[in-house]
Amino acid sequence: MVARINTVAFQGIDVQPVDVQVQISNGLPAFTIVGLPDKAVAESKERVRAALHALGIALPPKRLTVNMAPADLAKEGSHFDLPIALGLLAAMEVIPKEDLERCVVLGELSLDASIRAVTGILPAAMHAASNDNSLICPFDCGGEAAWAGDLDILAAGDLLQLINHIKGTQVMNRPEARLQDADGRILPDLSSVKGQESAKRALEIAAAGGHNLLMIGPPGSGKSMLASCMSGILPPLSPREALEVSMIHSLAGSLPDGGLLKHRPFRDPHHSASLPALIGGGQRVKPGEISLAHNGVLFLDELPEFARGTLESLRQPLETKEALVSRVNGHVRFPANFQLIAAMNPCRCGHLGDPDLECTKAPRCAGDYQAKISGPMLDRMDLQVDVPAVEVADLKAATGESSADVAARVAAAREIQAKRYAAHNVPYSINAKAEGDVLANIGIFDDNAQELLEKSMQSTKLSARGYYRIIRVARTIADLESVKTGQTIEKIGKIHVAEALSYRRTSLS
Ligand SMILES: Nc1ncnc2c1ncn2[C@@H]1O[C@H](COP(=O)(O)OP(=O)(O)OP(=O)(O)O)[C@@H](O)[C@H]1O
Numbered sequence: 018m019v020a021r022i023n024t025v026a027f028q029g030i031d032v033q034p035v036d037v038q039v040q041i042s043n044g045l046p047a048f049t050i051v052g053l054p055d056k057a058v059a060e061s062k063e064r065v066r067a068a069l070h071a072l073g074i075a076l077p078p079k080r081l082t083v084n085m086a087p088a089d090l091a092k093e094g095s096h097f098d099l100p101i102a103l104g105l106l107a108a109m110e111v112i113p114k115e116d117l118e119r120c121v122v123l124g125e126l127s128l129d130a131s132i133r134a135v136t137g138i139l140p141a142a143m144h145a146a147s148n149d150n151s152l153i154c155p156f157d158c159g160g161e162a163a164w165a166g167d168l169d170i171l172a173a174g175d176l177l178q179l180i181n182h183i184k185g186t187q188v189m190n191r192p193e194a195r196l197q198d199a200d201g202r203i204l205p206d207l208s209s210v211k212g213q214e215s216a217k218r219a220l221e222i223a224a225a226g227g228h229n230l231l232m233i234g235p236p237g238s239g240k241s242m243l244a245s246c247m248s249g250i251l252p253p254l255s256p257r258e259a260l261e262v263s264m265i266h267s268l269a270g271s272l273p274d275g276g277l278l279k280h281r282p283f284r285d286p287h288h289s290a291s292l293p294a295l296i297g298g299g300q301r302v303k304p305g306e307i308s309l310a311h312n313g314v315l316f317l318d319e320l321p322e323f324a325r326g327t328l329e330s331l332r333q334p335l336e337t338k339e340a341l342v343s344r345v346n347g348h349v350r351f352p353a354n355f356q357l358i359a360a361m362n363p364c365r366c367g368h369l370g371d372p373d374l375e376c377t378k379a380p381r382c383a384g385d386y387q388a389k390i391s392g393p394m395l396d397r398m399d400l401q402v403d404v405p406a407v408e409v410a411d412l413k414a415a416t417g418e419s420s421a422d423v424a425a426r427v428a429a430a431r432e433i434q435a436k437r438y439a440a441h442n443v444p445y446s447i448n449a450k451a452e453g454d455v456l457a458n459i460g461i462f463d464d465n466a467q468e469l470l471e472k473s474m475q476s477t478k479l480s481a482r483g484y485y486r487i488i489r490v491a492r493t494i495a496d497l498e499s500v501k502t503g504q505t506i507e508k509i510g511k512i513h514v515a516e517a518l519s520y521r522r523t524s525l526s
């Protein structure tokens with residue numbers, strides 16, 4: 018007799034159904050798992066055997082075969098323990114197998130039969146809900162699974178509790194979707210950054226329209242500080258965005274307390290990060306930093322210090338908004354719609370252009386240092402701003418605007434954009450993503466603005482990408498002015514284009 022249990026395998030963000038089939042047949046005693054299991058799955062028979070032993074259930078001295086179909090799909094991870102254990106129990110007729118037919122099961126077993134948390138519960142629960150199935154998962158993952166919607170969920174702390182529930186001798190309640198309480202984040206406030214008005218303005222434009230930003234300046238001028246203020250001025254995630262981001266973090270096992278993420282992710286990997294750490298990969302393909310920053314910010318501090326290959330690997334995801342990890346046995350895709358914020362010194366000593374401080378190798382060393390950032394990479398930076406050294410007078414000056422004030426303007430500008438793109442019936446809601454016909458529709462200039470853009474396109478040899486990026490930034494600047502004046506600005510004016518052009522350089526020096 019064959020018992021069947023449904024579970025899933027993960028391929029990037031995609032969930033593939035897996036059918037765990039367990040057969041007990043006569044023959045020499047053996048316990049075999051087939052169907053391309055990885056090391057963790059192959060070891061699962063020891064955990065399952067020990068967990069059943071802990072409950073006083075011995076495996077029959079027969080031939081036990083576990084097949085995981087489809088046989089050509091690689092099975093990775095420890096979440097197959099529970100489906101295998103339930104399949105064995107059903108095949109041994111300890112539990113009725115009919116009750117498990119419309120269930121998706123995930124969980125890792127300990128030797129004492131407790132069920133340990135696993136990654137990927139949210140995507141698995143969404144898959145179960147869309148197929149009208151129920152979900153059996155570890156107790157610690159119940160809060161996360163409950164976000165998937167209106168499906169039946171059994172979140173069990175140990176195998177005995179689960180068996181008792183299935184046999185009807187004990188009843189478990191459906192877990193509640195967990196909301197994070199007060200957000201314990203302590204964010205640096207923009208008011209603590211003295212001076213740097215133009216950099217603050219660029220930060221506001223970047224936040225409002227979702228544009229990429231590069232800050233260049235001497236050491237200690239506040240670049241890292243400004244970037245860390247970004248989280249405080251970005252609006253919270255919309256429910257749909259929160260679900261998308263949480264699915265990726267669920268796969269990486271980094272969801273806080275099983276609750277959904279509420280705030281836009283801000284990821285700041287160290288410059289020693291490897292290519293798989295940034296893009297995704299590893300033996301069991303995991304989302305990289307760019308996917309963990311989906312719908313949020315990726316901050317690359319000390320940009321030229323990143324390995325060249327690692328930086329160049331960002332070029333494609335910056336355009337396609339997804340990370341594609343290629344493997345011998347297939348491709349794995351993760352969404353990677355992030356906003357890039359980067360900071361760098363103009364040269365190795367950091368004081369290029371300051372006659373008192375610059376080193377003897379200037380300006381040659383600057384050329385070498387800046388050459389680490391390739392032209393195509395620079396072309397993708399919508400806003401490039403200088404962050405000069407702060408004057409003592411600035412440090413003594415009264416504090417400026419707080420993050421809350423700027424955040425209010427950013428939120429209002431995003432609302433204007435959301436309305437605009439909803440009218441165009443497109444799936445995005447910020448200027449940075451506008452393209453094609455929509456961009457042509459939203460980027461209407463008045464005559465002077467058009468003339469200025471065309472002239473500067475010729476004189477600065479702006480690329481086609483640069484041209485469209487200027488239009489998007491100019492649109493955001495016009496939207497921010499709409500917020501300030503309270504009047505909708507339909508046509509982008511010369512002043513908006515001029516400001517957008519001022520943030521664009523063709524080379525760094
Ligand atoms: N504009 C500023 N206003 C207030 N404090 C500042 C400012 N700039 C720098 N500081 C102070 O200097 C410290 C270092 O600043 P920060 O790390 O942002 O410099 P940086 O520009 O990133 O330098 P580096 O190029 O060396 O990374 C901050 O923690 C803060 O105390």
Ligand SMILES: [Mg+2]
Pocket residue numbers: 240241242318319360
């Ligand atoms: Mg810094």
